[in-house]
Amino acid sequence: MHSLTHKAFITGASSGIGRALVSAFLAEGYQVSGIDRSPSVFEGEAAYQHHQLDITDSISLAALFEAADYAETNNVLLNCAGTREICSIADLTLAQWENVFALNVTASFVAGRAFCQELVKRQCPGNVVNMASVSGLMGEPDRTAYVASKHAVIGLTKQLALEYGKHLIRVNAIAPGVIRTPLTESYYHDATQLEKIQRGQFLPVLGETSDITGAALYLTSLQTRFVTGSTLVIDGGWTLGKDL
Numbered sequence: 001m002h003s004l005t006h007k008a009f010i011t012g013a014s015s016g017i018g019r020a021l022v023s024a025f026l027a028e029g030y031q032v033s034g035i036d037r038s039p040s041v042f043e044g045e046a047a048y049q050h051h052q053l054d055i056t057d058s059i060s061l062a063a064l065f066e067a068a069d070y071a072e073t074n075n076v077l078l079n080c081a082g083t084r085e086i087c088s089i090a091d092l093t094l095a096q097w098e099n100v101f102a103l104n105v106t107a108s109f110v111a112g113r114a115f116c117q118e119l120v121k122r123q124c125p126g127n128v129v130n131m132a133s134v135s136g137l138m139g140e141p142d143r144t145a146y147v148a149s150k151h152a153v154i155g156l157t158k159q160l161a162l163e164y165g166k167h168l169i170r171v172n173a174i175a176p177g178v179i180r181t182p183l184t185e186s187y188y189h190d191a192t193q194l195e196k197i198q199r200g201q202f203l204p205v206l207g208e209t210s211d212i213t214g215a216a217l218y219l220t221s222l223q224t225r226f227v228t229g230s231t232l233v234i235d236g237g238w239t240l241g242k243d244l
């Protein structure tokens, strides 16, 4: 029997960017533990294990990391599950605010700390990548909870990097611009919205999940062994400046 060398935990594994990450890490030879409240198309694949779980259940989420197997060469946690509201600040309820924070921030903290603590205990190497957003770098109308939560994800990334760096665990974030997934699919069926996206970017290219998977593999590889606490912006130039 082969010993476990490469292991990846991926939250939000059943859709969009998370689903593409599962595919990319399986292709790289990782054993993948997908975590999502929905079932996965990868269930049944030998190197894939699915945990159907609402990750705002902090106790079950932490327990999953305590019970897991870890690898000798590289362990990766990709905190990808996330949600957003689209509603005016006046209408934003406290329940909506708390729901966005529970998933985008608290679950990433709970998973990140539990994963890092297990690596420290077992003296295994590892990397965390948190899915932030361009909304973690600048404001956006009608997304108050989302914008605040993604700024918090970037803060959490720095803090985990600072606390666990001495154990050789690296923690970085990715800030995607608009990437075509079920979360953003409606934009592609609305000519005005699509034009807004194209005008807001400085590259005449639309973002795809493969733009993010390549970056996640890079940030968790030895090519970036001296990189921690950073946020890699992948947005076609969305945050470069404004078109006057």
Ligand SMILES: NC(=O)c1ccc[n+]([C@@H]2O[C@H](COP(=O)([O-])OP(=O)(O)OC[C@H]3O[C@@H](n4cnc5c(N)ncnc54)[C@H](O)[C@@H]3O)[C@@H](O)[C@H]2O)c1
Residues within 6 Å of the ligand: 011, 012, 013, 014, 015, 016, 017, 018, 035, 036, 037, 038, 053, 054, 055, 056, 080, 081, 082, 083, 103, 131, 132, 133, 134, 175, 176, 177, 178, 179, 180, 181, 182, 183, 184
């Ligand atoms: N798509 C984009 O344009 C874009 C841009 C910037 C950042 N992001 C970020 O990337 C991440 C993934 O986005 P996506 O577009 O792939 O979204 P998506 O909606 O396609 O996928 C999100 C996944 O998270 C899962 N999920 C939601 N709530 C959960 C919960 N409580 N417990 C367990 N699983 C839960 C869903 O079942 C789904 O499989 C999010 O953090 C999002 O904020 C996306």
